[in-house]
Amino acid sequence: QVQLQESGPGLVKPSETLSLTCTVSGASISSYYWSWIRQPPGKRPEWIGYMFNSGSTNYNPSLKSRIIISVDTSKNQFSLKLSSVTAADTAVYYCASSLGVAAAADAFDIWGQGTMVTVSS
Amino acid sequence: IQMTQSPSSLSASVGDGVTITCRASQSISSYLNWYQQKPGKAPKLLVYAVARLQSGVPSRFSGSGSGTDFTLTISSLQPEDFATYFCQQTYMTPWTFGQGTKVDIK
Numbered sequence: 001q002v003q004l005q006e007s008g009p010g011l012v013k014p015s016e017t018l019s020l021t022c023t024v025s026g027a028s029i030s031s032y033y034w035s036w037i038r039q040p041p042g043k044r045p046e047w048i049g050y051m052f053n054s055g056s057t058n059y060n061p062s063l064k065s066r067i068i069i070s071v072d073t074s075k076n077q078f079s080l081k082l083s084s085v086t087a088a089d090t091a092v093y094y095c096a097s098s099l100g101v102a103a104a105a106d107a108f109d110i111w112g113q114g115t116m117v118t119v120s121s
Numbered sequence: 122i123q124m125t126q127s128p129s130s131l132s133a134s135v136g137d138g139v140t141i142t143c144r145a146s147q148s149i150s151s152y153l154n155w156y157q158q159k160p161g162k163a164p165k166l167l168v169y170a171v172a173r174l175q176s177g178v179p180s181r182f183s184g185s186g187s188g189t190d191f192t193l194t195i196s197s198l199q200p201e202d203f204a205t206y207f208c209q210q211t212y213m214t215p216w217t218f219g220q221g222t223k224v225d226i227k
Contacts, residue, residue, distance in 0.1 A: 043220075105151075111165075
């Protein structure tokens with residue numbers, strides 16, 4: 001059974017860098033696409049970007065200048081760094097992937113539980 | 122690609138049939154997925170590629186459409202279906218979601 005678990009600070013100061021890690025169990029991080037998605041309270045989810053093939057990436061242009069998604073294959077983890085954060089970056093952050101037959105449609109069939117990150121001084 | 126759902130919210134009773142509409146700002150072929158989200162939980166995939174039901178999803182859920190206009194239908198609402206529903210296009214990145222439709226109890 002595949003499981004994803006996000007971890008990282010719940011509070012980040014404005015202008016600093018938000019850093020989150022997603023630990024994958026039950027599947028190899030070297031296969032599939034691994035995404036970060038965020039959802040501000042009461043709003044729609046926003047796709048941040050994905051990593052695949054142990055390092056190739058595709059980022060949302062709206063965030064591209066501030067984000068880095070990286071992988072640690074030895075720990076079966078992938079990470080998100082979002083720099084120069086503001087209050088607008090306050091959201092629940094999810095890691096997610098497409099592992100089953102729905103992968104043909106790039107639909108997210110597996111999600112982490114999400115972690116709330118608040119940007120505040 | 123902008124995704125617009127209607128209505129933004131609706132009230133219905135157990136046993137009612139419900140239809141939610143999702144419109145894309147350009148053609149997305151069949152790259153349209155639907156998710157259900159309950160408070161404090163991650164979204165759950167219900168339907169992918171317009172009409173394909175994810176494993177374990179009850180058959181009262183169905184999807185249809187093509188091009189720019191899509192629908193999610195719940196044939197007979199059950200108590201566990203009261204939630205928020207999002208559509209998502211994966212035709213091109215950045216993948217985008219609709220604003221959501223909240224289904225609550227009348």
